[in-house]
Amino acid sequence: MRLAVIGAGALGGTFATLLARAGHHVTVTARGRALDVIREEGIRLSGGFGDTHARPAALERLAETPDLTLVCTKAHDAAAALSFNAAAIAGSPVIVVQNGLDGVTTAARLLPGSDCFGALTLIAAHYEAPGVVRVTTAAPTYLGRGSGAADAATRRWQAVLDAAVPTIALDNFVGAQWTKLIVNMLNALPAITGLSVQEVIDHPGLRRLMTASMREAVRVARARGVRFGQLQGLDDRSLRRFARLPLWAGQRLPLQLRARMGSVPNQGSTLQSLNRGQVTEIDYLNGAIVREAAASGLEAPVSALLTTLVHEVETSGVSLTPDAVLARLPRH
Known part of the structure; x- marks a missing residue:
């Protein structure tokens, strides 16, 4: 599948590398020196999920519509990152991997034609340098939306992610x-x-x-x-x-x-x-x-x-x- 990861920090780098290792075509967004390093050297992941070196495509702004986008920015950067990439991702599914309470609602507001989900990850990862991430705690990620039972679309994307990183479909996502x-x-x-x-x-x-x-x-x-x-x-x-x-x-x-x-x-x-x-x-x-x-x-x-x-x-x-x-x- 063609997957995009917006944000190449600790979690973005982790997800991008593991998804690429699972065989997906991955594009990441980054800026400044991080963009240059990833273009030239890729992303090196070590620690809890093993040592992996991936060479995802790296862009400042997404140019093509992916099958699925993961938003891995900090909470305060999410709205700007979604708006900046809206032309490419509008209408396609989006998973917001983020702390706080507002990620999914922010994505749904800015991308009204997209199917929006949230992911809560217990992975602890350390951003050591641009393109270098160390996982200090390998743990599951939980995927869902809303306050009810996990729906069919949630379970579909859970299966895709789970092949790369342990992922569980979650009921009562808002409560979680x-x-x-x-x-x-x-x-x-x-x-x-x-x-x-x-x-x-x-x-x-x-x-x-x-x-x-x-x-x-x-x-x-x-x-x-x-x-x-x-x-x-x-x-x-x-x-x-x-x-x-x-x-x-x-x-x-x-x-x-x-x-x-x-x-x-x-x-x-x-x-x-x-x-x-x-x-x-x-x-x-x-x-x-x-x-x-x-x-x-x-x-x-x-x-x-x-x-x-x-x-x-x-x-x-x-x-x-x-x-x-x-x-x-x-x-x-």
Whole structure:
């Protein structure tokens, strides 16, 4: 099949390489030095899915209509990337591989003639240089759309992706987006401190703060009437129970997530963006919790603080020590 991958970062590079290895004709979009490197040297993938070298076609803008397009940009770049490539992909199926809550609705709004799906991936990948990606955690990707059962079109594209990278068709995709958003509460503190996810969870004070952000996010979701989807061993029942636990007991959740990561340091996507000098997608992670809370007349002070601190590090370029982070917590 003719497949396109918009965005050649950590996840885009991973999907493009694995799809090419499975025998598909893959075209990726990139810009600047990344475009030049991929054209000249291809993409080298190492780590959890094995060592692979692929030479996909590389363009700044798609020129032909593919059979399927994967959008692998950061959440804040999705609308611009879709609009930039709309002439080629309008009317053809699109899968948005993205954090946050808005990816599928954004694609459907900008491409009204396209069949739009979402993908939630648990793959952890590190962008080491243009055209060089290392997978630190090999894990499944979940494909779906809407709040109902996975439909026939979802299952068709799941089969295509699954031949290249483990992919599961998912019921209640919207609920699963919220579950993934809870898991993505792992991202802010590594970005603020410069520590790996594992190091953050190993620090007692930071682990408590991370747990508080997760618990707050679950409570906001409940206020919004969300029924959490099943993802990474979590579901509606377990997350509702987690939100009722005292803070000390709730710390089991980040510890469980840490155990699944293994020992290879996981920077998290937000810290990787900072390390590359790029704007982060924090406004679509913790920032989304703040907005959803406001829509229900609530506040989300923990996510508001973490969003502010990530933006401060974006501006200053200087990480905060754990003590400096904990000192910013409001006193009661």
